[in-house]
Amino acid sequence: MKAIGVRDGAGQAELMEIPKPDPEAGEALVRTLRVGVDGTDHEVIAGSHGGSPEGEEFLVLGHEAVGVVEDPNGTEFEVGDVVVPTVRRPPNGPNRYFDNEEPDMAPEGQYHERGIVGAHGFMAEYFTSPASKLVSVPPALAEHGFLVEPISITEKAVEHADASRSAFEWAPESALVLGNGSLGLLTLAMFEGRFDRTYCLGRRERPDPTIDIIESLGSTYVNSTETPIPEIPDVYEAPDLIYEATGYAKHPFEAIEALAPNGVAALLGVPSNWKFEIDGGTLHREIVLHNKAVVGSVNSNVRQFEAAVDSLAALSDSFLDALVTGIYGLDEFEAAFVDDDTTIKNAVQFSTYEER
């Protein structure tokens, strides 16, 4: 069957021929519909993140998948069920994080991530997965089901941020999303209705499709070159929640000061080493005297995937149409890996729901 992968050191995705997998006991065989492309894929292709399975010299890409059950193989699924797979798998037998159904909390070395590190991904005509790691999706969401994984990332981050504020009556009114990539925009859309006022920080000038989306959501676009984070409290307001999806290493420290009293910063970016000066005394004092919190969040679990299915269902078609730049077939898969200012979210299409 056809797959899209990256050979070690190649620096680009390529079409490959690999054997169609056989489901083992407890696993279902899934026919792939669509697989999204995100920044992690670009890092994996560039070789700056993740790695191939042990003993192999290539990695099948893809961790944002939606598919249709082709062979339930004795699991609880039925032929034709639309499913989304979670990403983490136990590396060498189970460990307590997988036993607890919280593989998202496993430390480095205690997980593989399909399509990222140690295990092949979902960018193939078929994949197998333990049924316990497949989440059901209503057929109506089959087209956009590849967005369940990124949405689940935000479900987890917000769950942890909310938990950190659960020891008192927190009444957040405003949120600032750092980053106008696809994850930032999905998060901003998820915040509609929850916050009275939202802001989204980016570095782009008008005209820009992401700015159009931000404003169509009723949110305020903040151009960081005009209004850097430290000026946001004065120009707009001090946000109750700051969601960081930039991977820009100064943002967490700027966020601590910009937050409203009792606010929380949820961090999701993964920057490289970078030394710089901060006023650590001011940050320390500010966290303490205003009861602030900072929470880091990575990956997501089945429960958060299930919440993401509901969140996806609540997003408007017009938002989703604007978010998804292109859906590309295998004959033009390279286009899905283009990452320029006109690209918000691409996916590769392997088959359609109707083909069943």
Next chain:
Amino acid sequence: MKAIGVRDGAGQAELMEIPKPDPEAGEALVRTLRVGVDGTDHEVIAGSHGGSPEGEEFLVLGHEAVGVVEDPNGTEFEVGDVVVPTVRRPPNGPNRYFDNEEPDMAPEGQYHERGIVGAHGFMAEYFTSPASKLVSVPPALAEHGFLVEPISITEKAVEHADASRSAFEWAPESALVLGNGSLGLLTLAMFEGRFDRTYCLGRRERPDPTIDIIESLGSTYVNSTETPIPEIPDVYEAPDLIYEATGYAKHPFEAIEALAPNGVAALLGVPSNWKFEIDGGTLHREIVLHNKAVVGSVNSNVRQFEAAVDSLAALSDSFLDALVTGIYGLDEFEAAFVDDDTTIKNAVQFSTYEER
């Protein structure tokens, strides 16, 4: 009546004669038993923190008090009840934080703190307080009741730290307390039984009374000049919880790296401005990839005072005897404000429970 206060700019505590207060409606009159002295008092005396009530040129000190109800004045208390007052009061009429019974979450400007900023403290022969801001203490705890306030500070910090880890199954085994002052030692004692292994960081050499206490609690003393925080994970282990009570501005940033995966740092210190270099990229990445959290915590509310009463009751007499360096009468009150390496915790005695 006699009181201990500081005149603006005087830089030292002095004995004063002030009018005995009359309780207003909803307030009780309390005969003061003992009032503890802590680092905040030293900052207030030095003029680096807090300030006198508006229109006055002195501040009665003291925020760690225990007393006996002398006149219930129609409140739910009875003559002879042992009570501890909370510290924050609304500054100019109520606000939502006081309405929610969470004055500890009020931002700067929306509270006075008795004995610290904007309102006279409890270092006087009598004080009045709204009954809603008095917490009952069993008579058996009257002697050590002045420790309820500092213990409540830890109750709140740990409550917020636990809340931040409540979105998953957190099974902490080890805790590191930064600081071997009285708050650090009280916290270490409160952690007995909750954590399998505890560590306490200080800067002192043996022989030292705090090191004796740390070891009598079954905890491990870490001399920061021999083993700074970044080396603790290798020399001992990466702690699941780090409790910071030093006010040393580099500690939060060192703590983020030293924490175990999924760990939390609770910050309580209040440092001055201090610029220094950090590897912000590494810290940012570490928070995210290992789901870490940082929570700041200041002050405490009635519920946390009530929890502190239970915690105080659970502390051993031998620990409390070792912790309390001296109890000084009004004739030698200056001794209570000495702060040297032999002093752990002092209090001023205004009267005894038996005097009633």
